[in-house]
Amino acid sequence: MTDALELLTTRRSFKAVELTGPAPSAAELDTLLTVASRVPDHGKLAPWRFIVFEGEARYAAGGAIAAAFAAKYPDAKPEHVDAERQRLARAPLVVAVVSRAAPHVKIPEWEQVLSAGAAAMNLVLAAHALGYAANWITEWYAYDRRVLDALGLAPRERIAGFIHIGKPPGKAEDRPRPPLSDIATRFSA
Numbered sequence: 001m002t003d004a005l006e007l008l009t010t011r012r013s014f015k016a017v018e019l020t021g022p023a024p025s026a027a028e029l030d031t032l033l034t035v036a037s038r039v040p041d042h043g044k045l046a047p048w049r050f051i052v053f054e055g056e057a058r059y060a061a062g063g064a065i066a067a068a069f070a071a072k073y074p075d076a077k078p079e080h081v082d083a084e085r086q087r088l089a090r091a092p093l094v095v096a097v098v099s100r101a102a103p104h105v106k107i108p109e110w111e112q113v114l115s116a117g118a119a120a121m122n123l124v125l126a127a128h129a130l131g132y133a134a135n136w137i138t139e140w141y142a143y144d145r146r147v148l149d150a151l152g153l154a155p156r157e158r159i160a161g162f163i164h165i166g167k168p169p170g171k172a173e174d175r176p177r178p179p180l181s182d183i184a185t186r187f188s189a
């Protein structure tokens with residue numbers, strides 16, 4: 001129990017560019033995705049899925065991001081377009097958590113979206129537990145239809161996050177957290 005609390009209270013994001021190799025092994029990736037899929041899910045709909053970007057595939061996906069950027073900004077300098085190509089190659093592993101939330105007769109869509117957030121958070125925590133660090137980011141391309149099409153997202157699907165995973169550069173400094181007195185109240189009649 002202490003170990004679990006230690007893990008939860010020491011987790012910190014690092015910038016994607018700070019995350020280095022080696023990438024998680026195939027077995028570790030299985031563990032990461034298994035933990036990510038082990039979340040509360042009203043109606044057992046599995047309203048999320050994962051897309052893994054590793055090795056050269058990160059650059060192929062980056063090509064789609066760069067193409068979308070160039071289409072959006074036709075006057076963009078080549079070096080800026082090229083920087084976009086590196087987007088998913090900053091960390092050795094990136095996992096896109098895709099929300100598949102959709103209208104349902106019984107289960108509110110909102111709850112399906114929350115389940116995708118839980119999957120993303122479990123993935124981040126599992127990475128930490130395995131000795132990696134993570135950064136949960138979306139950035140502009142998570143909202144660009146051209147990019148989403150290229151990554152194979154259906155029209156209703158949305159990116160909950162691109163979870164960047166790699167070895168941390170060192171120990172994490174914490175950032176200020178909201179005081180409990182600001183965010184928690186006790187209900188009294």
Ligand SMILES: Cc1cc2nc3c(=O)[nH]c(=O)nc-3n(C[C@H](O)[C@H](O)[C@H](O)COP(=O)(O)O)c2cc1C
Binds near residue numbers: 135136139140175
């Ligand atoms: C859904 C979601 C999307 C995010 N997208 C970005 C982003 O695009 N760029 C960014 O710098 N941070 C983004 N963040 C915040 C990072 O995850 C940030 O590093 C983190 O909140 C720091 O928190 P920590 O100190 O608890 O690790 C996002 C967070 C969430 C939950």
